[in-house]
Amino acid sequence: MSVLEIEMNNVHIDEEPDDENLEDQTARSEFNLEQAVNEYVDEPCIRHDVIPESDSDEDEDVQRGRDRIDIRRGDGNLYKDQVFYNKIAFKEAVLDYALRSGRNIRQYRYDKTKLGYRCNADGCEWRIYCSVSSKSDKWQVKKFKEKHSCTVNGECELMKVPVIARLFLDKIRDEPVYFMPMKIEELIMQKWKISVSRPQCQDARLKALKWIDKEYDEQFARIRDFGVEIEESNPGSTVEIDTLTNENGEDEFNRFYVCFESLRRTWKETCRPILGVDGCFLRGKTKGQLLVALGRDADNAIYPVAWGVVQVENGPNWLWFVNKVKADLGLKDGEGYILISDRQKGLIRAVEIELPQIEHRMCVRHIYGNLKANHGKKSQMKPFIWNLAWSYNEAEYRENLERLKQYDMGVYEDVMKSNPMRWCRAFYKIGHYVEDVENNSTESFNNTIVKAREKPLVPMLEMIARLAMVRIAKRSVKSHDHKGLCTPYVEEYLAKELEDAAEVKVHRSTNKMFLAMLSGCSYRVSLNQRTCSCRKWDITGIPCVHAYGVILKLKLKVEDYVCHWFRTTQWKKNYTEGLVPLRGARFWPVGTAPQVHPAPEPPQPGRKKRSKKVKRKKGKNESPLKKQPKLLKRVMHCGVCGEANHNSRFHKKKKEVPQGEPSQGTVTQEMRLN
Incomplete structure (x- = not known):
């Protein structure tokens, strides 16, 4: 009981x-x-080439039918x-x-x-x-x-x-x-x-x-039983609960990691080879960081893969998390995969050690945030940075870089120090069909679990798993009800290009190659190879405006030239298999392992609080001795008679004081020293 x-x-x-x-x-x-x-709030698809309206990453409270x-x-x-x-x-x-x-x-x-x-x-x-x-x-x-x-x-x-x-x-x-x-x-x-x-x-x-x-304290002590419940209800899942032994010989919580088998198998078989990795703070009784690894489905929306809890976001913990994700997803050295993250030093070092061959892209949103901190007064800087990141080819990259240079030389120098080849589309590898330049998917995921992050550890983990389960169930209904050949993301994408595609002038060549002219510039389009000299089709897997113009000229179906990753059949495969619900604490298997105790609160960012036992630092001219007589003060003199050790207020009273006794208001040297 x-x-x-x-x-x-x-x-x-x-x-x-x-x-x-x-x-x-x-x-x-x-x-x-x-x-x-129902706590789950469905998030929209990840959109591209749209400058974020706000630079703030603050979480928004979701109104959930409280009436x-x-x-x-x-x-x-x-x-x-x-x-x-x-x-x-x-x-x-x-x-x-x-x-x-x-x-x-x-x-x-x-x-x-x-x-x-x-x-x-x-x-x-x-x-x-x-x-x-x-x-x-x-x-x-x-x-x-x-x-x-x-x-x-x-x-x-x-x-x-x-x-x-x-x-x-x-x-x-x-x-x-x-x-x-x-x-x-x-x-x-x-x-x-x-x-x-x-x-x-x-x-x-x-x-x-x-x-x-x-x-919640009882549930925390049984976190190992919670891990066994995950493994029994979802066979093949990976759960690791890392503890440390304190001075009393008790097991203290250190780290937690989980990757459900259905999520792992679905990502490997039906999702593009991309992972977004990020960390966010816990707000409840248990302090620490929540680390997440997310993929993309065929509708370019979030697909959760794995998550974990650590005490501090540092190099060893990131190395441990990246190693677990690497082993579960079979990434080997990272060749053929893409990872998007911020510029956290511990994460960058962990990726270099565990996944040396992976294409590691940096989030432009974080890069712009760092530039804004150094150049906050330059309000017109934002479109220059984002247009540079959205450059699909080197010619476009050089033009946007020159515009940035003409705008401000200091901003240009800081941008070059950030190595634009890590976050500009012009230098992305071909064949992965991922055009992301920011890690907004993880930011969106962190917002959907903001209520979970306010709970203690075990209820938070239960709620995250429940939200993932509900999300997959809702997306399964949505994907299986969709009738189009391609996902809604592609339909909206092509609808925006239709107007400009109608303006393209097409000139035929041999081998299904065409010359497409738009705005005074010529582009080479190959329908067989599904490429365009602007490289947008090559990177996104969706026909660019020039290829779309050629397809319209030939009266072909544009959906037939969309990459298979964005087909409705692939979308249905993403959400065919979901999570098995986890039972409540009363149904958890009872193990023989010792109970887990909470760890001391980890150091949080910001100004460190000074301990009460730590005394203040002494001034430059202050004596280092702990016990020292007080320094002699200036000796007062009477303004009437000019004598010392009294003032004009006590001048008359001094005359009445017998000889050998100090007058009222006087301070002797012996009294000062004592």
């Missing part, structure tokens, strides 16, 4: 003291509270000879009746084998009496007067702090920030027409949070 269940079993609806012979309350309270609302607050309880029906399994069940039924009717019910009898409730209104005859049946060990209603002679006045003595805490336990667990005391007070009045005080709601919320913390 969990700590939360024991705590809840000790909660009484009444506040009357127990008799000495009362039995211990060990019956488990049963709650019929509503499940969490529909439904806390389900029993029907509240009571009648004579009604049978209950135990006294807890009877008390819950009376509470349900009070909530349904809004009556002011109070308990007047509490015994080992007898319980009684009555209406607290003056002159009202409603009452109910229940006791243990002589024929069985069950509780049975012996007396019941069901008619009230009073009216509802918004008062109910049964609505104590523990009861309110139980009613909103699941809601507070899901959204602790939203369900504040004022909101709880409003909902109780709105749903049950019962008036409670704000301090009651505050105490109830704190009690519920206390129960939730105990529940």
